[in-house]
Amino acid sequence: MRWSRRTEVVPSPNIWYYQADYELENRAQDSGGEIWRVLREEYDWAGRDVLDVGCGDGFHLSLFARDARSVLGVEPHQPLVRSALQRVEDLSNVDIRHGRAQRLPVRSASVDIVHARTAYFFGPGCEPGLAEAERVLRPGGAILIVDLDVTSEPYGRWMRADLPHYDPAAVERFFARAGFGCRRVATEWRFATAADLEAVLKIEFSKPVAEQAIAESLQRNGNRETDLTLPVGYRVHARVKPTGLVLPGHSAASSGVEDSSSSSPRMP
Numbered sequence: 354m355r356w357s358r359r360t361e362v363v364p365s366p367n368i369w370y371y372q373a374d375y376e377l378e379n380r381a382q383d384s385g386g387e388i389w390r391v392l393r394e395e396y397d398w399a400g401r402d403v404l405d406v407g408c409g410d411g412f413h414l415s416l417f418a419r420d421a422r423s424v425l426g427v428e429p430h431q432p433l434v435r436s437a438l439q440r441v442e443d444l445s446n447v448d449i450r451h452g453r454a455q456r457l458p459v460r461s462a463s464v465d466i467v468h469a470r471t472a473y474f475f476g477p478g479c480e481p482g483l484a485e486a487e488r489v490l491r492p493g494g495a496i497l498i499v500d501l502d503v504t505s506e507p508y509g510r511w512m513r514a515d516l517p518h519y520d521p522a523a524v525e526r527f528f529a530r531a532g533f534g535c536r537r538v539a540t541e542w543r544f545a546t547a548a549d550l551e552a553v554l555k556i557e558f559s560k561p562v563a564e565q566a567i568a569e570s571l572q573r574n575g576n577r578e579t580d581l582t583l584p585v586g587y588r589v590h591a592r593v594k595p596t597g598l599v600l601p602g603h604s605a606a607s608s609g610v611e612d613s614s615s616s617s618p619r620m621p
Contacts, residue, residue: 362429362453365472368409369430371556377544378553379412381583384543388499388587389416391538392468395591396495401465404489406454406482407472411437411447417468418447425459427452454482459489470499474590476524483531492596497589498528502537505586507573511566515559525588533590542583547571550581 368375383389399420408414408426410433417424424447428434434451441447452458454473467486473479486496503509503521513519525535544550554566574581 361455365409365430367556368433372410372433372436374552374556376410376412377549378542378556381542381544381549381553382585383540383587384582385541387538387540388470388589391536391589392497392499395497395534395536395589396466396593398466402463403466403468404457404459404464406457406467406469406474406486408437408449409433409472411440411449413468413470414441414447414449415444418444422446423448425450425464427454427457427459429453454479455485457485457489461488462491464489465491465494466497467494468497468499471501474498475500476527487594490594492594495591495593496533497591498533500524500588500590502586502588505537505539505584507566507569508583508585511558511562514562514565528590531592533592536589536591538587538589540585540587542585544581544583545579547574547578547581550583 364370367378397420398417400422402423403417403421403425405414405417405424405426408428411426411428414424414426414437418441424444426437426441426447426449428437428449428451431451434449437449441449450458454469467490473482483496490496501508501512503512503516503519509521528535542553544553550570551567554570555563557563558566570581570583573583
């Protein structure tokens with residue numbers, strides 16, 4: 354799946370169509386909390402205002418809400434907006450809005466963190482969303498982008514099989530030119546049953562790649578039927594908005610970011 358600057362919203366190939374199976378995936382991901390640990394090290398959200406771009410059905414919002422002053426989820430797909438509203442209805446410091454990364458329904462300089470996890474920001478082509486993230490951030494705030502590390506094994510190898518034109522090094526160069534740091538995070542997905550693992554891999558990969566991924570994963574786990582694990586690597590890209598005077602044409606949002614019309618794949 355590919356998207357370009359001319360495309361407002363690209364359907365997510367997993368959660369839009371297989372929400373129940375994606376819930377299994379969300380529950381399996383990062384079982385040791387490594388991504389959350391790295392995110393907090395990069396920019397602690399305690400007592401701050403958080404915006405989650407592409408929040409899906411709101412799975413991650415409650416975790417931010419434990420410590421944040423406020424949490425706002427923005428999601429382009431209306432059915433997921435409704436699901437997110439139901440999920441967070443008992444959380445007084447969480448709100449959900451329908452919207453797009455390129456046109457955030459958020460006031461300028463009103464949040465401390467813009468977070469996105471495997472949503473929209475996949476390298477060249479995401480410049481409009483980066484500009485919007487910079488607009489809504491307060492000075493000193495941070496953009497935190499979590500994406501999959503396509504160089505990691507074995508999950509990255511399966512992704513590369515389905516996305517032969519995706520260049521992970523080029524994506525890292527793009528974010529580095531835009532002033533982001535990059536931290537690789539090794540995580541472990543944990544599944545209660547082999548059936549859960551199979552359901553998740555089937556919504557993430559094409560049929561032949563999914564079959565290979567399932568076979569390798571089952572073998573890695575000794576063909577057990579319960580309590581299966583899968584190593585998956587991520588990257589955390591982080592950038593803090595300057596607090597001082599920035600000269601025209603040299604803002605953090607524009608430094609090193611080419612106004613490119615190239616496109617990046619829609620990642621799982």
